[in-house]
Amino acid sequence: MIKPEKVKFPPDCEVVVRAIWDYLDGNVSADQLAEIEDHLAECEYCVAHTEFERDLIRHIKQLRARHSDPERLRHRVLAAIRDAKSE
Amino acid sequence: MTERKPTGQVAEEVERIALPFLGDVSRFALSLTRDESEADDLVQETFVRAMRGWHTFEVGTDARRWLFTICRNAFLRSRERSHRLVLSEEGDLDAMQAVLGHVYATRAGIGDLFDRIDVGPAIRKAIDGLPEPHHSILVLIDVEEMKYADAAEVLGIPVGTVRSRLFRARRLVQEELIEHARDAHLLDGNGGRGAGEGG
Numbered sequence: 318m319i320k321p322e323k324v325k326f327p328p329d330c331e332v333v334v335r336a337i338w339d340y341l342d343g344n345v346s347a348d349q350l351a352e353i354e355d356h357l358a359e360c361e362y363c364v365a366h367t368e369f370e371r372d373l374i375r376h377i378k379q380l381r382a383r384h385s386d387p388e389r390l391r392h393r394v395l396a397a398i399r400d401a402k403s404e
Numbered sequence: 405m406t407e408r409k410p411t412g413q414v415a416e417e418v419e420r421i422a423l424p425f426l427g428d429v430s431r432f433a434l435s436l437t438r439d440e441s442e443a444d445d446l447v448q449e450t451f452v453r454a455m456r457g458w459h460t461f462e463v464g465t466d467a468r469r470w471l472f473t474i475c476r477n478a479f480l481r482s483r484e485r486s487h488r489l490v491l492s493e494e495g496d497l498d499a500m501q502a503v504l505g506h507v508y509a510t511r512a513g514i515g516d517l518f519d520r521i522d523v524g525p526a527i528r529k530a531i532d533g534l535p536e537p538h539h540s541i542l543v544l545i546d547v548e549e550m551k552y553a554d555a556a557e558v559l560g561i562p563v564g565t566v567r568s569r570l571f572r573a574r575r576l577v578q579e580e581l582i583e584h585a586r587d588a589h590l591l592d593g594n595g596g597r598g599a600g601e602g603g
Contacts, residue, residue, distance in 0.1 A: 334503045335496040338571050342545075344552070365510065366503045372518045373578055376527050377546045384430045390444055391426055395419070397448045401455045402415040 329356055333363040337370055414458045422454050425468045428548065429475055435543040436479045438532055446482070450475040469550070472558045476540065495568035502575040509582045517585055530580030537561075538573035545570050 332349075333356050339345050340353050357364050384390055409417070429450055433443040453474050454461070461470055509517075517523065531542060537559060544555040545566070552570075556563045 331500075334500050336499070337503060338495075338499050338574065339567075342552075344567075362507075366506050369506045369510075369518075370502065370574075370578075373527075373574065373581070374546055376518065376523055377531070377542070377574075377577065378549070380524060380528055380531065381431060381547055384427070384434070385440060387427060387430070390430060390447060391423075393444065394423070394426060394448055394451045397452050398415055398418055398423075398455055401452050402411050 330360060330363055332356060333360070333367070337367060341367070341371055341374060408459045414455055417463065418451065418455045418458060421463065421467050422451065422471060425471050426451075428468055429471050432472055432543065432548060433475055433479070435531075435547065436476065436540065446475060446479055449478045449482075453478060466554065469554045469558055472544070472548075472550075473560075476558060495564075495571040498568070498571040498575045502571075502578050505575070505578055505582055509585070517581075517590065520590060521585070521588065523581060523584075526581050526584035527577060529584075530577040533580065534573055534576060538569050538576065541566055541569045542573040542577070546574075 333340070333353050336345055336349060336353060340350070345353065357367060426447070430443065430447050433446040433450065434440060437443045437446055450471060454471060457474070461467070531539065534542060540559060541555060544550045544558060545552065550558070552563050552566045556566045559566065
């Protein structure tokens with residue numbers, strides 16, 4: 318494993334590096350957002366990192382599982398609810 | 405908690421308010437069990453428990469979140485998985501770690517990975533291999549698109565813990581993806597394997 322404490326990022330980049338997922342999840346303050354976006358406007362490396370992490374999250378979101386027979390499951394659950402009702 | 409309603413009214417409300425979330429619960433159950441037959445049993449158990457506990461549900465609140473909580477609790481009970489992994493809770497360090505992984509992998513040629521291969525199967529495998537509770541958190545936030553606060557309620561943990569465990573889960577998925585790229589000979593040399601470990 319890489320040891321982050323042993324790698325020095327330029328001080329400006331570290332702001333983005335530490336907050337990258339908070340930024341992508343929309344969980345940063347207005348001040349942090351401005352600071353991050355100002356940095357991204359100037360730093361091609363941080364733009365590349367941000368795009369990679371954004372792509373990763375986008376691909377994860379696309380992996381919603383699908384039931385092979387949702388109608389059968391619906392009938393089964395409805396029957397269980399109605400059985401429970403008559404208990 | 406509200407006054408108990410007649411069973412017929414409960415069944416009608418469960419069908420009208422909870423059943424529309426059958427697809428969501430089914431997907432979540434499948435992500436927990438990773439087996440469709442077992443997931444179907446869990447879904448049925450969830451809705452039967454929902455009906456029995458309907459007096460604890462406040463109509464007008466988030467039924468999906470409430471059902472997910474029941475589903476996960478039923479799953480944990482069935483598996484007796486009440487234990488928790490003891491891990492550090494340093495979300496920003498995991499974020500840094502992920503960026504470092506990308507830095508080294510980029511040097512080895514991973515820059516356009518998402519354009520070069522179908523990463524879906526590798527990401528699926530990585531998610532399936534995540535330990536609990538990281539697996540559930542990633543599914544709730546990234547797949548089911550829940551807010552941190554809602555996932556925290558489903559899992560019964562603080563929002564800060566959701567954040568740190570989510571970041572850990574994403575980092576683990578990213579590391580698996582980079583490992584997959586290396587195995588597929590899409591990376592040159594030692595890139596992404598932690599060059600600079602001795603740093």
